[in-house]
Amino acid sequence: MTQKNLLEDRVVIVTGGGRGLGRSHCLELAAHGATVVVNDIGVSLDGGQADDGPAQEVVDTIRGAGGTAMLGPGSASDWDAMGDVVATTVSTFGRLDAIVNNAGILRDSVIVNLTEQDWDAVLDVHLKGTFTLTRHACAHWRSAHKSGQPVRGRIVNTTSGAGLAGNVGQSAYSAAKAGIIALTQVTAMEGARYGVTANAISPIAATRMTASAGLGTEVSEGWSPLDPENASPVVAWLCSEQSGWFTGQVLRIDGNELIAMEPWRTGRSFVAQSGERLDAAEIDLGMRQALGAFPGGLAALGSPAVSR
Structure with a gap:
């Protein structure tokens, strides 16, 4: 199978697609033939200073390489905006095949210093944002299934090591990322009846978030174990028809190693x-x-x- 054939004719919405991991995912998806809807209001790491410039740059880059892309405006946590993105995507391209929930912010603080506002803001973008687009996409796919159309929907969510094991100073972020794992599992259970899979990735990568935690953003020349691009081939496969047998899982990506995480067990x-x-x-x-x-x-x- 050629690179273009993996996602040819498939349409994918990516939240947080303007920078870092999201940008890499969008370019990888487009390289495999997908039509990409880029959603990113271009906020700073803590959720301020909105600017859709990064998302537009990704759209322009994909189009410049001969691909198809468009902006999907609005915040990932905005119920009506995500409903509009799904509706506009379907009306423009005639279909929706996958969503990648990647949008996120950070407001790190130890529990005794964390404000209610910061807690709410982090869960709003990460957890509610993942649910909001998921809900609208699943409603579309369920309706298509009921009308007799074949559905091969794919949902790719984003968790992290903090969601798997917690991290000091990241109670809100860790809680949101752990919640995303549970949401992924439930979505996989419910979506199976109408042709939808749901999985989560847990990438180890140098991004704005790792920099804020003091872990740096250094990516060496050539291939680097911390390059955000390392996670994107996994996203491309999870968005493809090939991955239809695989659902309800968390995949940890550590450089060139792909790890299927084991769930809680007795x-x-x-x-x-x-x-x-x-x-x-x-x-x-x-x-x-x-x-x-x-x-x-x-x-x-x-x-x-x-x-x-």
């Missing part, structure tokens, strides 16, 4: 000695033993000893 346990309900008095010892620690310390877990 861990170690202990059973109440009485054979009936648990007794609060036995839980401390029971959990220490279940986790490989014993009375007198938690050395087996690599923690300082706890005297009793």
Whole structure:
């Protein structure tokens, strides 16, 4: 299969498509033949200073290379705007085949310093923004399915290591990214009945967000393990018809390694000695033993000893 054939005739909406990962995704999708609708209001990292210039530049770049692209205006978290983007995409190109939810902002702070406004802003863009476009796209696909049209819808969401394991100073961001994983799983369950898959990527890449966390944005010449472009081939495959067997998953992208993450699973346990309900008095010892620690310390877990 040639590069152009993978996504030929498929139409994809990408939020946060003006910079970083989103920009790379848009260019990769277009290189594989997709028509790309670029959504990005061009805000600063904390959500201010809107400017659609970056999104327009991506559209112009795709068109300049012989591809097809257009702007999809509005904030990803704006219910009506995302409904309009879906409707306009379908009316303009006659179809919608995939969406890539990538828009996001950061307002990092430890919990005791985090404001309600900052918490709401981060969840609004990341979690609500992912839900809003997903909901409108799924409504379109379900309607198409009911009318007898073949549907091969693809949803690609964006989570992160913070969503998988948390990170100090990123309670809002981590909560939003963890919520996106749960939303992805539910969307996969519900979308299966009308031909829609949903997956999430967790890229390790040098972006504005990593720079704000003090992790740098250095990308070496040639191929670099931190180049945002490393995640984009995965997005292209997830948006293709080829990936129709694959849904409800999180893929971690670390340089040139693609890792299928395992979901929460049953861990170690202990059973109440009485054979009936648990007794609060036995839980401390029971959990220490279940986790490989014993009375007198938690050395087996690599923690300082706890005297009793």
